[in-house]
Amino acid sequence: MxxxxxxxxxxxxxxxxxxxxxxxxxxxxxxxxxxxxxxxxxxxxxxxxxxxxxxxxxxxxxxxxxxxxxxxxGDQAEDGxxxxxxxxxxxxxxxxxxxxxxxxxxxxxxxxxxxxxxxxxxxxxxxxxxxxxxxxxxxxxxxxxxxxxxxxxxxWAALLPQMLASLGAVFAVAGVGDLVGGIAGQVIPHGSLFAAVLAYAIGMALFTMIMGNAFAAFPVMTAAIGLPLLVHGFGGNPAIVCAIGMLAGFCGTLMTPMAANFNIVPAALLELKDRNAVVKAQVGTALPLLACNIILIYWLAFP
Structure with a gap:
């Protein structure tokens, strides 16, 4: 196999x-x-x-x-x-x-x-x-x-996804997810499904912006909100919650210079004067996509 x-x-x-x-x-x-x-x-x-x-x-x-x-x-064999x-x-x-x-x-x-x-x-x-x-x-x-x-x-930026994903796993083992979950439990109104979905999706995007990689944010935010609240608390479909939650995290990837291999390296290769030009161009796409992901989780994941 x-x-x-x-x-x-x-x-x-x-x-x-x-x-x-x-x-x-x-x-x-x-x-x-x-x-x-x-x-x-x-x-x-x-x-x-x-x-x-x-x-x-x-x-x-x-x-x-x-x-x-x-x-x-390199020499180009043919004009593309x-x-x-x-x-x-x-x-x-x-x-x-x-x-x-x-x-x-x-x-x-x-x-x-x-x-x-x-x-x-x-x-x-x-x-x-x-x-x-x-x-x-x-x-x-x-x-x-x-x-x-x-x-x-x-x-070396090619290794960032692996390194940041490993860092996310370290954070999860260190109990960062439990800490974030405790804070979220105090902020999210009791029994409010939409507020929990909002916290999870926006949390994925924000933590991705900090860490630079959605794979690093995923174990933390899923342990903090995704599993305890959305899946176990409200009976959400774990596959849908996690899959679209990752997409919400990728919206954060579009809006952060911390995702150097996606947003800083291209600017350097294209010799752009503004090293954050790629990020600025993507914000207008990232925010509507994040809103769509919030709606999709709320609409699709819960019976």
């Missing part, structure tokens, strides 16, 4: 390739950084807590000392403007495959039902690559070369 280890191995091998390509170009700092990340995916479960801690410290040292070099400008917006079509294979796999494959016996969405997402990436190679017929290493160039452009 295919589970997360297969996906971790696939991801680790990609980072091994990035490290090897960096060595070939004498970008040894980049090679060390992506090589260490590859090791965490391929053998992190064997390193133990102490070994993984040392690995993280090594990554921090490489990033902090400026060992990572900016990407080189000739293909137009059709170039985005293969990218749609990824979410379509993830959605189809989530609904169609849970009982197939081939994939771990608990990890069906993540495995389907990885399968979508493979199918999209196959489609691109069949359509554009690029050089064999084109995908890895361009992937390396893109990941070099993003740099």
């Amino acid at each position: 295919i589970g997360l280890p297969a996906l971790y191995t696939f991801t680790g091998l990609i980072f091994v390739a990035y490290a090897a390509l960096s060595v070939a170009r004498k970008r040894f700092g980049n090679a060390a950084f992506w090589g260490l990340l590859a090791a965490s995916f391929l053998a992190g479960d064997r390193f133990g807590n102490f070994g993984n801690g040392l690995l993280v410290l090594a990554l921090v040292a490489l990033a902090g000392t400026g060992a990572l070099r900016k990407p080189d400008v 403007s000739r293909r137009g917006n059709a170039l985005f079509l293969p990218a749609l294979i990824i979410p379509v495959t993830a959605l189809a796999g989530t609904f169609l494959l849970p009982n197939s016996g081939l994939i771990d039902p608990k990890q069906i969405t993540l495995i389907s997402l990885g399968l979508g990436v493979i199918l999209a690559l196959i489609a691109l190679y069949a359509w554009l017929r690029p050089p064999a290493l084109a995908a890895l070369e361009e992937g390396r160039r893109l990941i070099d452009a993003v740099g």
